[in-house]
Amino acid sequence: MRIGTGYDVHRLGDGEKLVIGGVLIPYDKGLIGHSDADVLLHAIMDALLGAAALGDIGKHFPDTDEKYRGISSVKLLETVGEMLAGSRFIIENIDATIIAQQPKMRPYIDTMRDNIAKALGIEVSQVNVKATTEEGLGFTGSGEGISSNAVCLLSSADELTDQSVTVATSDGDDSIRSCEGCSGCTYTKAPSEGKKDSKKDGKKNVKKDVKKEAKKDEKKDSKKDRKTKNKKK
Secondary structure (H helix, E strand, O other): OEEEEEEEEEEEEEOOOOEEOOEEOOOOEEEOOOOOOOHHHHHHHHHHHHHOOOOOHHHHOOOOOHHHOOOOHHHHHHHHHHHHHHOOEEEEEEEEEEEOOOOOOHHHHHHHHHHHHHHHOOOHHHEEEEEEOOOOOHHHHOOOEEEEEEEEEEEEHHHOOOOOEEEEOOOOOEEEEOOOOOOOOOOOOOHHHHOOOHHHHHHHHHHHHHHHHHHHHHHHHHHHHHHHHHHHO
């Protein structure tokens, strides 16, 4: 397991669009930045990259590169998801907080979560977004800017060797054993390709193997029972 944290802040200015979590929010000011200045997604990307030891968004999407000017941070998040997939990392969950005095974020949070989940190819249940104010204190409290922080948990597909898979046998006892011949779960589908979370695929494969083993145990036990009955006869 790996934990990553991220933080981002942008100044509010007139004549700019306010985009947070991939949602265009009606407001008389917007965040100033090289891209769309989406503080929430920037914090999440930094958390993900940090957990995977892949640097930060400044390294991969520098504000000195014109191709990133005005780009949607959702697209950048998709790219980060692909980078994680290439490095065989699985996203367990993301928890992020938006710090802003105004506007109110609650009406848009569910859409933000959906945007994040879709961009990364994970379930909405794996993404949590909160919003808070600083009671008028600091630069966010005075309305000068908006900030966000995020934390995430990753696991490595290389570590999913299932050395302690629990299989329920027909006699009610649990049997602890690894998947036979397992060399680690595969992690081949990037979010932009398969649109399916490789974590789901890995877990499905493990569940299938477990069910097969359980059925084998049931068959063996039933054969033993028949032999015992025949001997008694």
